[in-house]
Amino acid sequence: SEDEGTSEAEGKEADKVKVAYMPNYASLNTVVAGMKIGAFEEQGIEVELVEFADGPTIIAALESGSIDVGYIGPGAHVLPIQGEAEIFAFSQLGNADEVIGSSEKGVKTIEDLKGKTIAVATGTSSETILDLTLAEVGLTKDDVTLMNMDASAIVTAMISGSVDAVATWSPNTNAIKNEMGDDAVMLSNNARYADQFPSIASWLVKPGYAEKNEDVLVRFTKGLYKGMDYRVDNLEEVAKWVAEEIAVDPDAVVQQIGDGEWITQDQLMTMIEDGTLEAYYKKQQENFKDAGRLKEEEMRPVEEYVLFNIMTDAAK
Amino acid sequence: MAGEERVVKLKIDNVRKVYNSQNGEVIALNGVSLDIYENEFITVVGPSGCGKSTLLNIIAGLEKTTSGKVFCDDQEIMDTGTERGVVFQQYALFPWLTVLGNVKFGLSLQGMKKEKADEIAMKYIRMVDLEDFVNSYPKELSGGMKQRVAIARAYAANPSVLLMDEPFGALDAQTRTQLQEELLHTWEKEQKTCFFITHDVDEAIILGQRVIIMSARPGRIKEVVDINIPYPRSQETKITPEFLEAKNYIWSQVYKEYLEVRK
Amino acid sequence: MAGEERVVKLKIDNVRKVYNSQNGEVIALNGVSLDIYENEFITVVGPSGCGKSTLLNIIAGLEKTTSGKVFCDDQEIMDTGTERGVVFQQYALFPWLTVLGNVKFGLSLQGMKKEKADEIAMKYIRMVDLEDFVNSYPKELSGGMKQRVAIARAYAANPSVLLMDEPFGALDAQTRTQLQEELLHTWEKEQKTCFFITHDVDEAIILGQRVIIMSARPGRIKEVVDINIPYPRSQETKITPEFLEAKNYIWSQVYKEYLEVRK
Amino acid sequence: MKRVVKIVINQTLKTKNKSNVKKTPMTKSNWVEKIPSNLWVLISLVVAIFIWTILSIIPNTSRSFPNIFYVSESVVTMMQRGVFWSDIASSLISVLVGFLIGFVISLPVAVLMAWYRPIRFIIEPWIQFVRNIPPLAYVPLVVISAGVGRTPQIIVITIATFLTMSITIYQGVRNIDPTLIKAARVLGAKDKDIFLKVIAPASLPFIMTAIRLGTAIGLTSLIAAESTGASAGLGMRIRALNNTFEASPMLLYIIVIGVIGLIFERLVKLLERRLTGWQEKRE
Amino acid sequence: MKRVVKIVINQTLKTKNKSNVKKTPMTKSNWVEKIPSNLWVLISLVVAIFIWTILSIIPNTSRSFPNIFYVSESVVTMMQRGVFWSDIASSLISVLVGFLIGFVISLPVAVLMAWYRPIRFIIEPWIQFVRNIPPLAYVPLVVISAGVGRTPQIIVITIATFLTMSITIYQGVRNIDPTLIKAARVLGAKDKDIFLKVIAPASLPFIMTAIRLGTAIGLTSLIAAESTGASAGLGMRIRALNNTFEASPMLLYIIVIGVIGLIFERLVKLLERRLTGWQEKRE
Numbered sequence A: 001s002e003d004e005g006t007s008e009a010e011g012k013e014a015d016k017v018k019v020a021y022m023p024n025y026a027s028l029n030t031v032v033a034g035m036k037i038g039a040f041e042e043q044g045i046e047v048e049l050v051e052f053a054d055g056p057t058i059i060a061a062l063e064s065g066s067i068d069v070g071y072i073g074p075g076a077h078v079l080p081i082q083g084e085a086e087i088f089a090f091s092q093l094g095n096a097d098e099v100i101g102s103s104e105k106g107v108k109t110i111e112d113l114k115g116k117t118i119a120v121a122t123g124t125s126s127e128t129i130l131d132l133t134l135a136e137v138g139l140t141k142d143d144v145t146l147m148n149m150d151a152s153a154i155v156t157a158m159i160s161g162s163v164d165a166v167a168t169w170s171p172n173t174n175a176i177k178n179e180m181g182d183d184a185v186m187l188s189n190n191a192r193y194a195d196q197f198p199s200i201a202s203w204l205v206k207p208g209y210a211e212k213n214e215d216v217l218v219r220f221t222k223g224l225y226k227g228m229d230y231r232v233d234n235l236e237e238v239a240k241w242v243a244e245e246i247a248v249d250p251d252a253v254v255q256q257i258g259d260g261e262w263i264t265q266d267q268l269m270t271m272i273e274d275g276t277l278e279a280y281y282k283k284q285q286e287n288f289k290d291a292g293r294l295k296e297e298e299m300r301p302v303e304e305y306v307l308f309n310i311m312t313d314a315a316k
Numbered sequence B, C: 001m002a003g004e005e006r007v008v009k010l011k012i013d014n015v016r017k018v019y020n021s022q023n024g025e026v027i028a029l030n031g032v033s034l035d036i037y038e039n040e041f042i043t044v045v046g047p048s049g050c051g052k053s054t055l056l057n058i059i060a061g062l063e064k065t066t067s068g069k070v071f072c073d074d075q076e077i078m079d080t081g082t083e084r085g086v087v088f089q090q091y092a093l094f095p096w097l098t099v100l101g102n103v104k105f106g107l108s109l110q111g112m113k114k115e116k117a118d119e120i121a122m123k124y125i126r127m128v129d130l131e132d133f134v135n136s137y138p139k140e141l142s143g144g145m146k147q148r149v150a151i152a153r154a155y156a157a158n159p160s161v162l163l164m165d166e167p168f169g170a171l172d173a174q175t176r177t178q179l180q181e182e183l184l185h186t187w188e189k190e191q192k193t194c195f196f197i198t199h200d201v202d203e204a205i206i207l208g209q210r211v212i213i214m215s216a217r218p219g220r221i222k223e224v225v226d227i228n229i230p231y232p233r234s235q236e237t238k239i240t241p242e243f244l245e246a247k248n249y250i251w252s253q254v255y256k257e258y259l260e261v262r263k
Numbered sequence D, E: 001m002k003r004v005v006k007i008v009i010n011q012t013l014k015t016k017n018k019s020n021v022k023k024t025p026m027t028k029s030n031w032v033e034k035i036p037s038n039l040w041v042l043i044s045l046v047v048a049i050f051i052w053t054i055l056s057i058i059p060n061t062s063r064s065f066p067n068i069f070y071v072s073e074s075v076v077t078m079m080q081r082g083v084f085w086s087d088i089a090s091s092l093i094s095v096l097v098g099f100l101i102g103f104v105i106s107l108p109v110a111v112l113m114a115w116y117r118p119i120r121f122i123i124e125p126w127i128q129f130v131r132n133i134p135p136l137a138y139v140p141l142v143v144i145s146a147g148v149g150r151t152p153q154i155i156v157i158t159i160a161t162f163l164t165m166s167i168t169i170y171q172g173v174r175n176i177d178p179t180l181i182k183a184a185r186v187l188g189a190k191d192k193d194i195f196l197k198v199i200a201p202a203s204l205p206f207i208m209t210a211i212r213l214g215t216a217i218g219l220t221s222l223i224a225a226e227s228t229g230a231s232a233g234l235g236m237r238i239r240a241l242n243n244t245f246e247a248s249p250m251l252l253y254i255i256v257i258g259v260i261g262l263i264f265e266r267l268v269k270l271l272e273r274r275l276t277g278w279q280e281k282r283e
């Protein structure tokens, strides 16, 4: 994978990049779009997709060197900060997490949460959103009963009326809304706290990878950008491609279209130039520190672990 | 022992027993009738599969007849009853109970008080000469000792009829001889009606007042041989002319049966 | 059989065997010396734990001496060898092999061709009268039949010494008597040096040319009794005065030993 | 006289075998005995489908138990998505290869544990220790050392099956009658012969039990194994379908795992009957 | 003469018992025999800690295997967070209660299966069927029918343990010597007596095996069980710590599960020795 200079490596054997994803729209849309429209091929890159159930396992796979790049959600960003990985591309600001109350159980407003049983998967971004939601009305976790459970069990628990509210992400939220209709009341979501808690999703490589494979990484990012741009105009078509890739019901994936703020390459460049992106990552660090997941001395400048140069180089 | 006025203890009346198995019906017993008198010692010989165990199980109440009836003290036998004790070939001791626990198993079931049950059990344990092993578990006993416990257990429940299905079949010769003598000795002291199945013709003669010879396919009583050798008998009895005569006769009859079965 | 010029087949020379167990050392054998002649039939009796099996295992090469040596044909015994066959009390048949497979086990190990091995094995299966059961598995055989297979297996490997550790201990009297006669018969035909452990004094006398009486704590040879009863012997031998005399004598000696052990 | 004695022996023998047949002592009703076992399987199936249908009607459970038609339909759905057979194939490969490797490792480990006290004392506690840990807990560790794809899946299943099988086989080897080994030695068997011709066949019944346990554990570890990163597989697909709340195909996949388990069970039983027919059942 | 015979019997007996003792036939080296078993446990521990330390140094594995000091430290961390003991307590309660209920159900089911052919034919295939399905797969179904909290956790563990234990105990009951039951009947035992005084003690050895398997399965199902919703618990905490990438406390919790498993194992062994001492070991 160490080819010299020429970025358009036509006629040469394609570089293989192993990409780790989780089976949902946000994780896959850019890559799948890029693959379908031939954006990676164009760059002389062959993408191989590997499915994972969760972020931690992706990190583990990255560390072992068995995958090249991986998609991670907000929770796992503590690792690049601690120097365990490097971010080479921003994916999106997530809007998948929601706190949903059951009106049948008397939860129609945030205030109603007091004293109720809330299902949540501990350690995920949904938990953070829940914290922020509670804080808004002066509640803490001690004022409610938290049920830590598996994401899939959260839905069944809510629908069957075993809990009064949930904090979870799409597609679980969609499933709840589908089943409960008007009884499901969305109390808050990421967008509401975007400035306090940006739910950043990013593309990762392990430390040192970017240095050795800068060229490949830049070309891969170029492919991603093309996918991003295509996606923004063809959200539903891409959703169907994603469904096909992970062999699930296309309608279920279409429902996930609202999970993030999908941006184009140009929008990303603007965010980099005006410092918005850096501010997001900085805010994220502070949130980690506040949550006790990051020590004061572990905090460090964003540019040390976010490779802005890859993003800008790829845009050229 | 063959007194004049004899009371019929067990009456077996035209018993037929058919088993349904995968390969069709098996007639295990057919037209079996026999009166067994009180305190009589009956021994039963016959080729394997002639229905000896089946008959014993029916008397014990462990199996039902297909037709025909069996009476004990003029009462029709419908179920097991504590007046009919059984000693099985494979000892059938409860391995999780000590010798004492095994012997008093039946007594406890009858709701007897612990002290009383212990006392009676100890009496029979002494009878079979195992007082040194009261608290031993069956695994710590030799085959002969186990069979003695089984006999003590049967005796302790104080049955008036004792049914024994090849009780000594699995023992070595020395032990076997010894237990035969002990059994005779006990029977002479505390008379019970005994129904004793064996493969060993010597054993049948040395123990029994009457030897029942059964034949197979279907199981029938072929012949009843009276053994007129006076008690007390012992191993020396085996060299008396009466014994040898009976032995020769029964052997020849049983041998015929064996040949019959082989065909 | 007691010819003039006798060749020493097995030489046991001042053997001592000490076991280390949790409760300290156990002296299983001490100062045991014995010459066993070619084609001799030696029987060994003695109380339990006097080291009979230990001695046999040492001769077989299954255990090592602590001091002292054992020779077979003037060669020191260091390991097992096919010239020394063993028959164990618990048959020790391989349950996953048929009768034929068991009997030819040793032959196959020696790399013998299948046809040849089958032929030799069949010869010994016929010798023990089991040709109808060649393809049966051990579970389908009675105890006596199993022991016959074990004997055939030992014979098939064609050892010049046959070591037998209570081979008939687990059998019933009839089968036992029959196997004794068969063993004697075979030995008379194909002579081998036999070392035969038993608990049964009758058996020791009817089989052996010399009876070794061992004593316990520590295991020693207490006495060697010559049995001058001519072969062929049979069950009738048991009523000859020579037999009875030998029996009384050995019983009394063994009995003393038993009492000794009890103390 | 001798002839008679021999017959007696044969007869005794017959009685013995016969007694193996009558195992269950207490069955009384006769018509029940006559229903052939195939019919029972059918009855059992009908009962299960009946219960299932009820569950699919009760509102509370209907979402997780779509009725049988929906579930059958989803076979077509999953085939159209082009993953049905590849998922089955992929999981079968992982389970079988993992099981086989686990089996091949557990054999010598079990034998070594049985023979050498030091090995036993050092290894056994750790096997017992790890055996109680949920496989999901060590998935990240496996991924780190083995990467993604087929290898870590196989490793997770290998570990899970190895732990149980080695303990089971070890107990089997420990239980081998030492006289059998002595008997082989006096017939001229060397260490190799003893291993191949005595230890191996003598522990076959335990090995069979180990195989039965091993395949079952392989299947129950499937979800954990396939969370190490997979491109196809029953466990991984169950998770994905669970995420999109497609109850019918998910139930279908669960049933497929169950059926594979039953098939394994039958195969092992067949193998058992062929290989350990010589075994004496408890009297 | 009679006296002598009796002695012979006793002697034979002694030989028999003795042969039970010498189980392992092939251990040769003597100094190895003399090392006490406590020392072996120590050696085993040292070896494990050594391997662990190596893993914590190799860069690739160091993140998942923090060294022993960090892990010991995290005991303090988790205690400060106030969850260490409550997690252990909560999981212990779930496992023990689930196991106990599974046990209590499996006893009669096993007995019924062993006695009544129809029940056996209807139930057994389904137990075999469900047994191969990963517990994680039926977690959603349990949540639907039992809600969240302690109940569904217990139900998942009950199901998992029940499946294995009922099959094991069933095989035990099937193996009971029918003559024992006959013997009890002729001594006047009614059905109740037979169940309590014959079936129950006679199947004790198998019940012990079932208990051993049951506790192990209860522990390995912990993560699945606690994904039904828990406010404390080892499995739930492991998942949460995994989500937040806290390797040291996670490894600590894994070790805690392993240690609990070892403690269960010891307790069962103790119980076994006390309750089934009467059992005749294979000759």
Ligand SMILES: Nc1ncnc2c1ncn2[C@@H]1O[C@H](COP(=O)(O)OP(=O)(O)OP(=O)(O)O)[C@@H](O)[C@H]1O
Pocket: B019, B020, B021, B026, B027, B028, B046, B047, B048, B049, B050, B051, B052, B053, B054, B055, D011, D012, D014, D015, D018, D022
């Ligand atoms: N439960 C059963 N089902 C079917 N057939 C049976 C059953 N029990 C016994 N039989 C058959 O009934 C016949 C008589 O059996 P039984 O056990 O009474 O014979 P036996 O005389 O005691 O034989 P043995 O001397 O071998 O003990 C045999 O042919 C046997 O196969």
Ligand SMILES: Nc1ncnc2c1ncn2[C@@H]1O[C@H](COP(=O)(O)OP(=O)(O)OP(=O)(O)O)[C@@H](O)[C@H]1O
Pocket: C019, C020, C021, C026, C027, C028, C046, C047, C048, C049, C050, C051, C052, C053, C054, C055, E011, E012, E014, E015, E018, E022
């Ligand atoms: N492996 C062993 N470890 C420790 N002690 C042993 C061992 N084998 C035998 N012994 C002891 O050595 C003594 C002799 O045992 P051996 O088996 O040779 O006696 P035996 O004469 O064959 O007895 P039996 O008639 O009961 O078979 C006994 O005291 C026994 O306890």
Ligand SMILES: [Mg+2]
Pocket: B052, B053, B054, B165, D015
């Ligand atoms: Mg019978």
Ligand SMILES: [Mg+2]
Pocket: C052, C053, C054, C165, E015
């Ligand atoms: Mg011995």
